[in-house]
Amino acid sequence: MSKPILQLKDASIFQGDSLVLSNVNVKINKGDFVYLIGKTGTGKSSFMKTLYGDLPLIKGEGHIVDFDLKNLKEKDIPFLRRKLGVVFQDFKLLTDRTINDNLLFVLKATGWKDKKEMSTRVEEVLTKVDMKTKGFKYPHELSGGEQQRIAIARALLNNPELILADEPTGNLDPQTSVEVMEVLQDINKNGNTILMATHDYALLLKYPSKTLKCDENEVYEVVQRKG
Numbered sequence: 551m552s553k554p555i556l557q558l559k560d561a562s563i564f565q566g567d568s569l570v571l572s573n574v575n576v577k578i579n580k581g582d583f584v585y586l587i588g589k590t591g592t593g594k595s596s597f598m599k600t601l602y603g604d605l606p607l608i609k610g611e612g613h614i615v616d617f618d619l620k621n622l623k624e625k626d627i628p629f630l631r632r633k634l635g636v637v638f639q640d641f642k643l644l645t646d647r648t649i650n651d652n653l654l655f656v657l658k659a660t661g662w663k664d665k666k667e668m669s670t671r672v673e674e675v676l677t678k679v680d681m682k683t684k685g686f687k688y689p690h691e692l693s694g695g696e697q698q699r700i701a702i703a704r705a706l707l708n709n710p711e712l713i714l715a716d717e718p719t720g721n722l723d724p725q726t727s728v729e730v731m732e733v734l735q736d737i738n739k740n741g742n743t744i745l746m747a748t749h750d751y752a753l754l755l756k757y758p759s760k761t762l763k764c765d766e767n768e769v770y771e772v773v774q775r776k777g
């Protein structure tokens with residue numbers, strides 16, 4: 551069996567000195583689509599931040615896309631993030647430039663040099679999220695759902711081994727949430743591994759999948775009841 555993409559063993563997640571989650575034992579394999587649910591303030595974002603190196607892992611073990619979270623150095627973080635695609639609730643697109651330039655900016659920052667290869671890659675990821683014709687637009691000229699699709703395209707640029715999506719539909723209306731979810735489902739079917747934090751139970755019911763829940767300082771798998 552291949553190695554898990556993410557594995558935490560007896561990990562604790564802290565915000566400063568305060569313990570947010572303890573005894574965290576989580577395994578995610580290649581190709582999985584996993585939800586992370588839980589009420590506001592139960593630690594979903596703190597969990598995600600630990601995975602992309604924004605919070606240190608102080609206690610327990612954590613391995614993600616071949617990085618050891620416990621021994622992660624400041625200089626490793628850009629390389630870790632290159633293997634992850636991170637999608638946020640508020641899109642985080644650069645407002646002063648077009649969609650194409652947003653995507654080219656990331657490619658340049660991650661070491662791409664060949665102009666032709668860069669424009670081909672931009673077109674490929676925009677096609678994956680069905681936004682091929684919108685590259686010349688500025689973020690404010692797009693709807694929230696379209697901006698989130700661009701953020702997903704941006705996350706795909708460097709063929710990430712794992713996509714971490716923190717409340718990706720949190721700012722969207724129900725119909726648009728479903729459209730964005732369809733995009734995430736498509737890219738999962740094409741082989742991308744996804745961990746998605748959400749409090750949108752309607753999406754869980756519509757697209758059932760393995761679900762982890764943060765509650766009372768712990769993370770555990772919940773089994774969805776059918777019907």
Ligand SMILES: Nc1ncnc2c1ncn2[C@@H]1O[C@H](COP(=O)(O)OP(=O)(O)OP(=O)(O)O)[C@@H](O)[C@H]1O
Nearest residue numbers: 565566570588589590591592593594595596597764
């Ligand atoms: N920067 C911070 N400094 C100190 N404590 C924080 C910080 N961010 C969050 N916390 C605390 O950590 C706990 C978990 O917060 P976190 O944001 O991870 O929860 P969440 O489940 O993602 O909530 P939400 O659904 O509202 O985003 C909360 O008690 C919160 O107050």
